[in-house]
Amino acid sequence: MQKVNSPADVAKMRDYCQAAFARRKLRFLVCAGTGCIAGGSLEVYEEFKRVISERGIDINVDLLFEGQESEAGTVTSGCHGFCQMGPLVRVEPMGTFYTKVKAKDVEEIVTATMDENTVVERLLYEKDDGSHATTELDVPFYNRQQRIVLGGCGTIDAEDIREYFAVDGFKALATILQDLSPEQVIEIVKDSGLRGRGGGGFPAGRKWEAGRNAKATPKYVVCNGDEGDPGAFMDRSVLEANPQSVIEGMTIAAYAIGAEFGVVYVRAEYPLAVVRLLKAIEQAKEYGVLGDNIMGTGFNFDIEVFQGAGAFVCGESTALTLSIEGKRGMPRVAPRPRTTEVGLYDKPTLLNNVKSFAYVPDIIREGAEWFKGIGTESSSGTAVFALTGNIVNAGLIEVPMGIKLREIIYDIGGGIPKGGTFKAVQTGGPSGGCLPESLLDTPIDYDSLDEAGSIMGSGGMVVMDERTCMVDVARYFLNFTEEESCGQCVPCRLGTKQLLEILNDICAGKGKKQDIDLLIELSHSIHGGSVCGLGQTAANPVLTTLRYFKDEYEAHINDKCCPARVCKDLISFRINEDKCKGCTLCARACPVSAISGEKKEVHVIDQGLCIQCGVCMEKCPNKFSAVDCVSPKIPVPAKEKTEVPA
Amino acid sequence: MSKVTITIDGLQISADQGMTVLEAAQANGLYIPNLCNHPDLKPAGLCRVCVVKMDDWKIAISCKQPVKDGMVISTEDPEVQQIRKNTVELIVADHPMTCLTCEADGKCELQRVAHYVGITPEGLNRYRRKVRAIPIDRSNPFFDVDHSKCILCGICVRTCDELQNINAIDYAQRGVASFISTLGAKPIADSRCESCGECVVRCPVAALAPKGAQEPMREVKSICAYCGVGCGVMLGVRGQKVVSVQGDRDNPVNKGSLCVKGRFGYKFINHPERLKTPLIKKNGKLEEATWDEALELVADKFSKSKGDKFAALASARITNEDNYLIQKFTRAVMGTNNIDHCARL
Numbered sequence A: 001m002q003k004v005n006s007p008a009d010v011a012k013m014r015d016y017c018q019a020a021f022a023r024r025k026l027r028f029l030v031c032a033g034t035g036c037i038a039g040g041s042l043e044v045y046e047e048f049k050r051v052i053s054e055r056g057i058d059i060n061v062d063l064l065f066e067g068q069e070s071e072a073g074t075v076t077s078g079c080h081g082f083c084q085m086g087p088l089v090r091v092e093p094m095g096t097f098y099t100k101v102k103a104k105d106v107e108e109i110v111t112a113t114m115d116e117n118t119v120v121e122r123l124l125y126e127k128d129d130g131s132h133a134t135t136e137l138d139v140p141f142y143n144r145q146q147r148i149v150l151g152g153c154g155t156i157d158a159e160d161i162r163e164y165f166a167v168d169g170f171k172a173l174a175t176i177l178q179d180l181s182p183e184q185v186i187e188i189v190k191d192s193g194l195r196g197r198g199g200g201g202f203p204a205g206r207k208w209e210a211g212r213n214a215k216a217t218p219k220y221v222v223c224n225g226d227e228g229d230p231g232a233f234m235d236r237s238v239l240e241a242n243p244q245s246v247i248e249g250m251t252i253a254a255y256a257i258g259a260e261f262g263v264v265y266v267r268a269e270y271p272l273a274v275v276r277l278l279k280a281i282e283q284a285k286e287y288g289v290l291g292d293n294i295m296g297t298g299f300n301f302d303i304e305v306f307q308g309a310g311a312f313v314c315g316e317s318t319a320l321t322l323s324i325e326g327k328r329g330m331p332r333v334a335p336r337p338r339t340t341e342v343g344l345y346d347k348p349t350l351l352n353n354v355k356s357f358a359y360v361p362d363i364i365r366e367g368a369e370w371f372k373g374i375g376t377e378s379s380s381g382t383a384v385f386a387l388t389g390n391i392v393n394a395g396l397i398e399v400p401m402g403i404k405l406r407e408i409i410y411d412i413g414g415g416i417p418k419g420g421t422f423k424a425v426q427t428g429g430p431s432g433g434c435l436p437e438s439l440l441d442t443p444i445d446y447d448s449l450d451e452a453g454s455i456m457g458s459g460g461m462v463v464m465d466e467r468t469c470m471v472d473v474a475r476y477f478l479n480f481t482e483e484e485s486c487g488q489c490v491p492c493r494l495g496t497k498q499l500l501e502i503l504n505d506i507c508a509g510k511g512k513k514q515d516i517d518l519l520i521e522l523s524h525s526i527h528g529g530s531v532c533g534l535g536q537t538a539a540n541p542v543l544t545t546l547r548y549f550k551d552e553y554e555a556h557i558n559d560k561c562c563p564a565r566v567c568k569d570l571i572s573f574r575i576n577e578d579k580c581k582g583c584t585l586c587a588r589a590c591p592v593s594a595i596s597g598e599k600k601e602v603h604v605i606d607q608g609l610c611i612q613c614g615v616c617m618e619k620c621p622n623k624f625s626a627v628d629c630v631s632p633k634i635p636v637p638a639k640e641k642t643e644v645p646a
Numbered sequence B: 001m002s003k004v005t006i007t008i009d010g011l012q013i014s015a016d017q018g019m020t021v022l023e024a025a026q027a028n029g030l031y032i033p034n035l036c037n038h039p040d041l042k043p044a045g046l047c048r049v050c051v052v053k054m055d056d057w058k059i060a061i062s063c064k065q066p067v068k069d070g071m072v073i074s075t076e077d078p079e080v081q082q083i084r085k086n087t088v089e090l091i092v093a094d095h096p097m098t099c100l101t102c103e104a105d106g107k108c109e110l111q112r113v114a115h116y117v118g119i120t121p122e123g124l125n126r127y128r129r130k131v132r133a134i135p136i137d138r139s140n141p142f143f144d145v146d147h148s149k150c151i152l153c154g155i156c157v158r159t160c161d162e163l164q165n166i167n168a169i170d171y172a173q174r175g176v177a178s179f180i181s182t183l184g185a186k187p188i189a190d191s192r193c194e195s196c197g198e199c200v201v202r203c204p205v206a207a208l209a210p211k212g213a214q215e216p217m218r219e220v221k222s223i224c225a226y227c228g229v230g231c232g233v234m235l236g237v238r239g240q241k242v243v244s245v246q247g248d249r250d251n252p253v254n255k256g257s258l259c260v261k262g263r264f265g266y267k268f269i270n271h272p273e274r275l276k277t278p279l280i281k282k283n284g285k286l287e288e289a290t291w292d293e294a295l296e297l298v299a300d301k302f303s304k305s306k307g308d309k310f311a312a313l314a315s316a317r318i319t320n321e322d323n324y325l326i327q328k329f330t331r332a333v334m335g336t337n338n339i340d341h342c343a344r345l
C-alpha cells in the first residue's frame, strides 16, 4: 500500500503498517535525542545494527512490508526525556528499559534478550530503595508523567512515516476531512480548552476562529519553532521525534481556517529537526496526506521549512513573520492588527507553537472532553518542561497541568543532588521568575504561576540549590535579554542595559544603597513602556528575586557579602590553620601560585594574588577540608612600601 | 472629514477621524513630548516618550494610537509620568553631555524633552553612565555621523526609505549594540547615500550634523538656481554672507525637500572666484564685459554660423520652457537639428 487515496484508507494504512511491524519479533529502540547523541547513542545504534546483522538478520524495515518475518531490528527514536540517564535503550515489545548504555554493552543486551530471555540487570534503572526498574512504567521519573505531545517521542522512528501511521497517525486528519466542517473542528479545539504553548497561553480555538473569520486570501498557517529560551528543548524534541504530529496538526488547522500554505519556522541551530521535518514532509506528500488533493478530497495544503538565524526576539509572532519575509525581525508596534488579520505577507496568518499544533491530532482523535479532563479548569491538558539545574533527574517531562512544583522537583526530578537544599526554581526562561521554597505548592497552570510572579513560558524549569546566588541569577537572565533585545524601543534597549550594569555592580560589591529602589522603579517602567513581550517581561527575574530574596541583595550592597559565596569579588578563600596538614596539594594546583607553605606545614593564601578560582578548595582532601570560602572578602593588606634610598 | 471629540488632560478638543492622539494634540497646540515622531513620516512608536494613559486604564503610545470619539487621554497620569521620566533618564544617561559645543544645542529635541520631564542631576546620578564610543564618520563632505549621540529614533532610516526611496541606511546589530548603519557598515560616503541631507535636517539630535554650519542672523526666501525644478529655499544670511540653506516647507514645488546641491552647494554664492559679469577674450586674455557687449558678440558670431556647422547643448540648470526655446531657436533660427541636452549625457 503506497498511498492514502481516501480518508477511509488511513485505517487500512494503519492495519497494513501494524501488520508489517508485527512481523518483527523484537525491536531495540535507541534514543537519538540531543542528550543521548552527546552521550554516544549513535555508536550504540551502529553497534546494535552490527550485532544483529552478525546473526544473519537483515534489519531492513522494507522487508517487513514485503511480508518477511524478522527476529529483530533496531531503530533510533527521538528524545525519551530522561537525558540524565542517557543513552537510553528500550527493548520492545517487553519494554525493558536500559540506561547509560555504551556500545560495549550492546552485545550483552542482545544475547540476554535473544538467547537467554533475561535482562542485563546492571543497566536497569536503580530506584531509591535499591531495587531495579525493568520498564519505564516502573521508573519514578516517568510514572508521574502523562505523555501526550511527547507520546511519540521515544516510541517511533521519526524518519519512517509508516511508524506514525501504525499508531493512528493521520486518523484525526482523515476524520475531519471526511466528517467535520471547518467550524466543527474549531468548535472541538475551543471546547478542549487548549491554550497556546508558546508562552502566552492564548486560547487556540479563539485564534483559529479569528483565522477562519478573516476575509482576505490567501491565508497562511505558521508554526513557531524558534524556541530561543536558554535551556529549552521541548519544541526541538517534538520536531526531531515526531514531526508528523506537527504536520498533521498544521494540516488540520489549515483545513479549519481555509489555508493552502504553511511554514514551519525552525532555528538553524536545530539541523536535525530540519532534516527530519523535511523528510517527514516529503514522505507525507508521497503518501498523499500532504500537498495537492490530500487523501483524494480535493483539499490542498503544502508546508515549507524556514530556518531562522537564531534571534530570540524572532520567536515573537510579528517579528517571526517579518523574518520569513526576509526583513529585520523586529516586533510590530501596537496598536497593530492581529496576526490572524495581517500576518505573513500582510495576509491572515494562524501562528501557533510547535506543541500547540502537536496536541491537535490527539484532541481530534480522543475528543475535546478527554483533553479537558486532564489538567485544571482554566489550563487543560499537559505541560512540557525541560527540567535542568541542580536536580537529580534532569530531562524532558510532560505533566498534567495543576501538578505542584514540589511534585515535579521531588517526585519526578528526584530532588536536589548530593544532599544539597532547595533554594529556588525558575520557570518561564528569561521572561519568568524565581520562586522560593514557600511557593513549592503552587500548582502549575498559567494563572497560578502568573500570580506568583513567574510565568509558564514555553517550558524551561531550572532548579537551584543553596549554592546559587540569586543576584547572580538575575544578572544571568538580564545578560541574555540585554543581548537579545531587538533594540527598537528605548525602555527595553537601555533599560535592560541599565539593570544589567546595576546588577554587575552589586555583584562586584559596588552596589549603592538606592540601587534596589532604582531596580524596582526601572523594572516597572520597562514593563509598562516596552513594545513586545521580551521587554515587558525582561525585568521579571529581577522583580521576583527582589521579592523573595531581597536579603541577598541587601547583603551584597550593605555588607559586601555574597551569602551563597558565588560572586567572585565578594569572596575570599582561606586556609584553616588548625585543619591544614601541609599536604601541598592546593599549592601545586593553584594556577597563580598564590599559596605558600612548606611540606607538612600550614599553608597560606596570598589574598593579593588569589583570583578566587576555588581550585584549592576542590583539591583539599575531604578528610582535611581545610579551605574555607568566606564572604565578605578578607581585606588585602596594603603592600608595605619599600623605602627607596635617595 | 468627520470630526471626533476627545479629552486630553481635561481639555475637550476636536480632531479629524484617522488622526493619532499626538497629531490631534499638536493640531490643538498641545505638546506631548516625543522623540521618534516626525510629521513627514509614518509613526514608529519606538521612543516610548509619548506614552499616555487612555481611558484611565491602558498605557497607549500617542503617536500610534488613533483617536476615537469620547476617548479620554491623560498625559500626567503618575504611571505614565514615571515611564516617561525613566525612559528619558535612560536616554540621557546614555548620551554625551557636551551640549554647549553641540551642533544641535538650542534646537535639540532631547534637550526639550529632558527639560519638559524634569531631569535632575540627582535623578541622573543614580544611573550607570556609559556613552558608546564609536568613532565619528566624517567621510561625507557635507555632514558628520556621530553614533555616540544617536538616540536610535529611526527618523533618518524612515526618511531615507519613505521620502527619498534610497534606503542607504538601516538598523544594524541588535539591542544595545544596535546602530544606524550603511550596507556592510561602510563609511557613509562609500554607500548609496546621495547626500541629500533630508535625514540630517530631521535628526532630532546632532548625530547627523552638517559640517561647519553657522546659525543665520536672518532668513531670505529664494529659489534654488541649480535646476529647472525650482525648489523653494530659505537662505540663512549672516551679514552679507549665506551661511545656511533650508528647504522652504511652504513652497508647493518641493515642500521643504532639497537635493544635495541645493542644500549643501551654497558656498559658491560668496566665493571670491564666482563669475559676476560676462568675460570676453581680447588678445588672448579674458576681460570683464557688459551684457550688451557679450550678447552682441554672440549674435554676430551665430549669424555667421547657421546650418549644420552649428550645434547647441542645453543645460539642466534652466527651466523646461527655456530648454524648449533653445531647441526652437536652434532649429528655426539656426537651421539645424544639432541640439542636445546635458541631462542626456
Ligand SMILES: Cc1cc2nc3c(=O)[nH]c(=O)nc-3n(C[C@H](O)[C@H](O)[C@H](O)COP(=O)(O)O)c2cc1C
Pocket (backbone or CB within 6 Å): A195, A196, A197, A198, A199, A200, A201, A202, A204, A224, A225, A226, A227, A228, A229, A312, A313, A314, A315, A316, A317, A318, A351, A352, A353, A354, A356, A458, A532, A533, A534
Ligand atoms: C520575545 C519573544 C519570544 C518568543 N519566542 C517564542 C518561541 O520561541 N516559540 C513560540 O512558540 N512562541 C514564542 N513567543 C510567543 C509568540 O509570540 C506567539 O505568541 C506564539 O508563538 C503563539 O503560539 P501559541 O498561541 O501556540 O502559543 C515569543 C514571544 C516573545 C515576545
Ligand code: SF4
Pocket (backbone or CB within 6 Å): A313, A330, A331, A484, A485, A486, A487, A488, A489, A490, A492, A493, A530, A531, A532, A533, A534, A535, A536
Ligand atoms: S521590547 Fe525589546 S525586543 Fe521587544 S520590540 Fe522593544 S526593543 Fe525590541
Ligand code: SF4
Pocket (backbone or CB within 6 Å): B159, B160, B164, B166, B167, B168, B169, B192, B193, B194, B195, B196, B197, B198, B199, B200
Ligand atoms: S543624506 Fe539622503 S540619501 Fe543619504 S542617508 Fe540621508 S536621506 Fe538617505
Ligand code: SF4
Pocket (backbone or CB within 6 Å): B149, B150, B151, B152, B153, B154, B155, B156, B157, B180, B199, B202, B203, B204, B205, B207, B208
Ligand atoms: S542619526 Fe539621528 S535621526 Fe537617525 S536614528 Fe540617530 S538620532 Fe535618529
